[in-house]
Structure formats: structure tokens, C-alpha cells
Amino acid sequence: MGVCQTLLDPSLHSPEVRDFEAALRRRVVGQDRAVKSLARAYQVYLAGLAPPGRPLVNLLLLGPTGSGKTRLVEAAAESVLGDIRALVKVDCAEFQHSHEIAKLIGSPPGYLGHRETQPLITQEALEQYHTEKVKLSLVLFDEIEKASDALWQLLLGILDKATLTLGDNRRVDFSRTMIFLTSNLGTLEVNKLMTGRMGFGTKPEEGSDDLDRRIYRTALEAARRKFSPEFMNRIDKVIVFRALQRPHLERILDIELGFVQERVMTATNSQFVFKCTEAARDFLLREGTDPKLGARHLKRAIEKHLVFPLSNLLATRQIELGDLITVDFDAASLKLMFFKERQGALVGSQREVAEEMPIVLPSSHAAGAVRALARRAPRD
């Protein structure tokens, strides 16, 4: 009997996972390793090979503040379950005292307030956003270094056995759950390692694998010093987020501007399109970033310098349906300036919209709103 062998390719992902990865990359900048780890875990789930009796994956996310840890997990929830609210988020800093644990798991029957305390984590909460196709939950424990001993005990049980016993003895099953734990531990040490090698605002971090490895090791050692071996042994993978550099922040600015354009297209009844000049983008980047805070302030700067003025312009009808607005920076007043290029240019004009739409919109919903604007009957 002849043997006919075919070489198989185990590195291929299914289309769902490729879409998932692409969705994460559209939202999260510069954290490739983290994206790949999530994609692998999701592929295991979709193939039906999730380990029985334990969570699908336990990931420890380390790295500086404002580097995209929470953003990544939110993007994963949105991509897998269609809604950012599908993410169950536990802020460990809120449960530092033993009595606060009741907020998380409810108090035992008979205790004062038993009926009033709705536990934060229940089976229903985990499954609320499940769909016909995807029955996967995502749970994020933020700032775990602040967790009380009581919370640690619960956490260890979840990570190991995928179960949590509530105050009233009901059990919550965490198999079919991706668990994320975040911490800023090791940031100081990693920053020290980076100082002098690449200043904030220079080249992207690509390149030195060696530096990459040292950063990873430094963060990992900090975690090992702080967390017990029984905890670390339950972690499937430690992912260290990199400090963001100027080119990353530029891309994040584009993403955030895309979100503002999306709000304009879906929330107001005077949809318009705005474009920022290089000088305006530079100004927002300067105002919104700080080497110590990553991209955390970018959104705040955008609200303050862009969204507030745009709201005034809309409310006073200086901007109207279909207008094309240019946003520039005025070096004299150190403020953004707003110019109307062409009034109503985008109403009923497919060509104008195709040419002027400056930003790739984050959701198809907003892109649909833009197309609807282009299809409207032109104004006379």
C-alpha cells in the first residue's frame, strides 16, 4: 500500500482569527506580541481545544501606564463579542479590605445586606454577551498588586480551577474565559534600562531584540519578586508592553481622531468631516503626551482642544450638514483654528466624500453614515 504524505502548515490561522488579529491591530498600536498571544488563545478556543477545568488562558500584562493594556483587552471584547461592555472588569484597588470582597462575590445568606449586594461576578455577568457562535468570556483584573489577601485567594482558585464560589455558595465557572491580569510592576526598572538608549520622541522601538529580551526579563523579575510562585505558576504567559514612542503616538492620534469623526457621523444631526493639518496634529501630540503617562492624556487633549470647540461651532450653527472643516494650529494664540472649506460640500456628492474623507473610520457604522451623507439629495 502506497503512503501518501502531505505536509501540513500549523502556522496558519483561520479567517476568524485573522480578522480578530486585524481588528486588534487597528485599535492597538505597537504591541504585536500581545496581539499574537491573544490570537493564539482565540484559535485554541475556536478549534474546541480549550483545556478542560481551567481558564482558556491566564495572561499577565505588565508595562507602563498608558501603553495599551486595558485598550487591548477592550478591543478583544469588542471584536469577539461585538461590545466593549462584554468585558468584565475587576479593579483590584477597590477590594483592598476583606469586607469589600462582598461587593465582588456577594455576602452569605443571613448576613446584613445579603439581598442588597449583587455580586459583580456571576455566571450571568460572564455570559451576558455570549452569542450563538461565541461562548467565550473575557475578565480583566486590573492593578493586581493592590489586591487584598482575600482577593488573592479567590484569584488563585479562579486561575487554577476556573471556579469561584459566591457568598451564597453558587459557583461561577471560568473555563471558556480569557483571564487578563494587569500590573505596572517593573515599570521603574524598565524605564531605567531604556534611559539613554532611546529617548522619548526618537525612533520606533523596532530593532534590538537584545534590549527587548532584557526589558522582558527585568519586568518578569520584578513580578517574581512581588508575586508568590504559586501565582506565577498559574500564569500561562507574561506579556510586557513596551513604552510608546513618537511614531506610535502619531498612529494613536489618528485612531483617536477617527473616533471623534465617528462620533460626529453617528451622534450629531449635522454630520460633517474635519481634517487636521500637520501643525494641528503636532499640537495635539504635544498637549496630549507625556513620557511618563504614555498616551493616557491624548484623549483628554483631543476633548479639550478639538471636541469642545467643535461642539460650540455646531451648536451655534457655524458648522452645518455636509461641511468640510480644516483644523489648523495658530502659533500666536497657541490654539487650534477652524476653517470652513466648502459649505455642504459633502451632501449628495459621492466624489467629494471619497476624496475628502481623511480618516479611516473605526466602525462600519460610521462609514455607513458617511455614505448615506454622500447619497443624500444635493441641496439647492
Ligand SMILES: Nc1ncnc2c1ncn2[C@@H]1O[C@H](COP(=O)(O)OP(=O)(O)OP(=O)(O)O)[C@@H](O)[C@H]1O
Ligand atoms: N498601544 C496603544 N494603542 C492604541 N491606543 C493606546 C495605546 N496605548 C494607550 N492608548 C490610548 O491611551 C488610553 C489609555 O491606555 P490604556 O488604558 O490601555 O493604558 P494601560 O496600559 O491600561 O495603563 P494603566 O496601567 O494605567 O492601566 C487608551 O484608551 C488609548 O486611547
Ligand SMILES: [Mg+2]
Ligand atoms: Mg489599564
